[in-house]
Amino acid sequence: MPDKAEHPEKLDTLLKALGAGTMDYPEKTDCCGSMLASTAASTTLTITAEKLKAVEGYGFDGLVTTCPFCFQMFDGRQEEINDMIDFLLDTDSDEVELPVFYYTQLLGLAMGLKPDRLGLQLNMSPVDRILDKIEEGPNR
Amino acid sequence: MNSVMVIGGGISGIQASLDLADRGIKVYLVERSTSIGGTMAQLDKTFPTLDCSICILGPKMVEVDQNPNIELLTYSEVTKVDGAAGNFRVTVHRKPRYVGESCNGCGECAKTCPIEVPNEYDEGLGTRKAIYVPFPQAIPLRYTIDRDVCVECYRCVEACTGQGNDAIDFNMTAEDVELNVSAIIVATGMDRYIPWNLGEYGYFQYPNVLDALEFERLICASGPTGGNLVRPFDGKPAHKIVFVQCVGSRSQRLGVPYCSSVCCMYATKEAILVREHDPDSVVTIFYIDLKVFGQGFQDFVDRARDQWGVEYIRGRPGEVREHPYTGDLTVWYEDTDTGIVSKKEADLVVLCTAMIARPGNTKLAEILGVELDEYKFFKVKDPLSSPVETNVPGIYVCGCCHGPRDIPESVAEASGTAAMAAELIEVTSKEDR
Numbered sequence: 001m002p003d004k005a006e007h008p009e010k011l012d013t014l015l016k017a018l019g020a021g022t023m024d025y026p027e028k029t030d031c032c033g034s035m036l037a038s039t040a041a042s043t044t045l046t047i048t049a050e051k052l053k054a055v056e057g058y059g060f061d062g063l064v065t066t067c068p069f070c071f072q073m074f075d076g077r078q079e080e081i082n083d084m085i086d087f088l089l090d091t092d093s094d095e096v097e098l099p100v101f102y103y104t105q106l107l108g109l110a111m112g113l114k115p116d117r118l119g120l121q122l123n124m125s126p127v128d129r130i131l132d133k134i135e136e137g138p139n140r
Numbered sequence: 141m142n143s144v145m146v147i148g149g150g151i152s153g154i155q156a157s158l159d160l161a162d163r164g165i166k167v168y169l170v171e172r173s174t175s176i177g178g179t180m181a182q183l184d185k186t187f188p189t190l191d192c193s194i195c196i197l198g199p200k201m202v203e204v205d206q207n208p209n210i211e212l213l214t215y216s217e218v219t220k221v222d223g224a225a226g227n228f229r230v231t232v233h234r235k236p237r238y239v240g241e242s243c244n245g246c247g248e249c250a251k252t253c254p255i256e257v258p259n260e261y262d263e264g265l266g267t268r269k270a271i272y273v274p275f276p277q278a279i280p281l282r283y284t285i286d287r288d289v290c291v292e293c294y295r296c297v298e299a300c301t302g303q304g305n306d307a308i309d310f311n312m313t314a315e316d317v318e319l320n321v322s323a324i325i326v327a328t329g330m331d332r333y334i335p336w337n338l339g340e341y342g343y344f345q346y347p348n349v350l351d352a353l354e355f356e357r358l359i360c361a362s363g364p365t366g367g368n369l370v371r372p373f374d375g376k377p378a379h380k381i382v383f384v385q386c387v388g389s390r391s392q393r394l395g396v397p398y399c400s401s402v403c404c405m406y407a408t409k410e411a412i413l414v415r416e417h418d419p420d421s422v423v424t425i426f427y428i429d430l431k432v433f434g435q436g437f438q439d440f441v442d443r444a445r446d447q448w449g450v451e452y453i454r455g456r457p458g459e460v461r462e463h464p465y466t467g468d469l470t471v472w473y474e475d476t477d478t479g480i481v482s483k484k485e486a487d488l489v490v491l492c493t494a495m496i497a498r499p500g501n502t503k504l505a506e507i508l509g510v511e512l513d514e515y516k517f518f519k520v521k522d523p524l525s526s527p528v529e530t531n532v533p534g535i536y537v538c539g540c541c542h543g544p545r546d547i548p549e550s551v552a553e554a555s556g557t558a559a560m561a562a563e564l565i566e567v568t569s570k571e572d573r
Contacts, residue, residue, distance in 0.1 A: 005339065024462075026470060
């Protein structure tokens, strides 16, 4: 059965199964911006930046996605966004430092696989900072 | 045999019963719940005069109780109807209240009851005990035990005996009563659309998103908060209120393409009430079209806009979002006058949901042999020439059971059905002679 379009929760369920905590936030259903990547280069990054900034603002440890294009936007272009974040958000803004994962990477960690086997060293967002936290498990 | 059965004890059924009883006609008023009053009893104020709703209804309810020509059958349902106009044989199923007629409504039993469940009268915002009357003005003022939640601790029995009474009887059973009546008036009222398919408004996710009847209870002085307008999320005072019109109604997609006809007015009424309660409040009403067609209605809206500073924005919000920590809501909308998309902060979002037919209509229509329209409302013979008659002679409909309408129209129709029923009795009794 498809997920609820307005209040998706299947990924939450999958993450909770790994022992992670999830929380709803207003921008949860916002697009990553990739749909405009070929036509409106700076708008696409603004959309991505807004979501990253919002997620970081709520104090999340990281962002998880199942979609390659979302991952490309949030993880791969985070540095590019930071280079021009003031322009993108049209305000003085601190840089975003938000770890971004594929769901399968967290699944692998939960199953005890080593980070390098999961390609975590290839993630461009600062994933290292929460690997320790993940290894400590839920009873931190 | 000069008697009429009225099915439904809301304002329509009450008015029809009183009209008939005043003509000396015996009335059996059948009500499904434990008290008469219906939806109007839940309202805080009425439009466009801002009169207190229960202050108008309460005296009428007491009149029903005291009129010797009216026999009140609450907590009862019609299960079978035979015969034809002038001679219907109706079976009424009377559910056991487990509290006998000697109950004087002192309320000692409810004080000792350990069970608390959401109160249907307060739309689940407040609580009631397992032994309860739905609201203080209930008629009859006789307690009922909700055996679905009762744990049979019998503390209520002790309390009742302590008062020198023995009204509570756990061995009470349901009974079927057969009644002969000349005519039947259907006044079963309406239900409201639950926004299952409108996830964008977050009615099921966000505590601060209410529907209009819930809001009506919240702002009512007899409501769960004593009339303090607070946010269910954290109990803090609510200052910024947003009303969303046409939630479910006027939508082909959701199967309710008609207009509910009262929402523009009650939203305006509730907006004025908010401004009265709290002069610092900011109230916004999002509408598609302002359908205010009754006498004095446009004046009322103009007054709300000009004197009370209620903001009207033409456009339907696309999404409501909630801040996870503060519970503050953000409403995203397009102002269709300007075409500009923007957002509005809100403490409470009130969804003015569509009026829909009661699900029980299908069964009742089958029992009565009358037709329903495509939206499961009762169908009248002809909306122009016989607006309260059904396809079955001797069965009449009034109020919201045959389409959305406001209180004055329901009352007028109720008097109409009473006149029709009285006329039928006149004709049939002449034939008998």
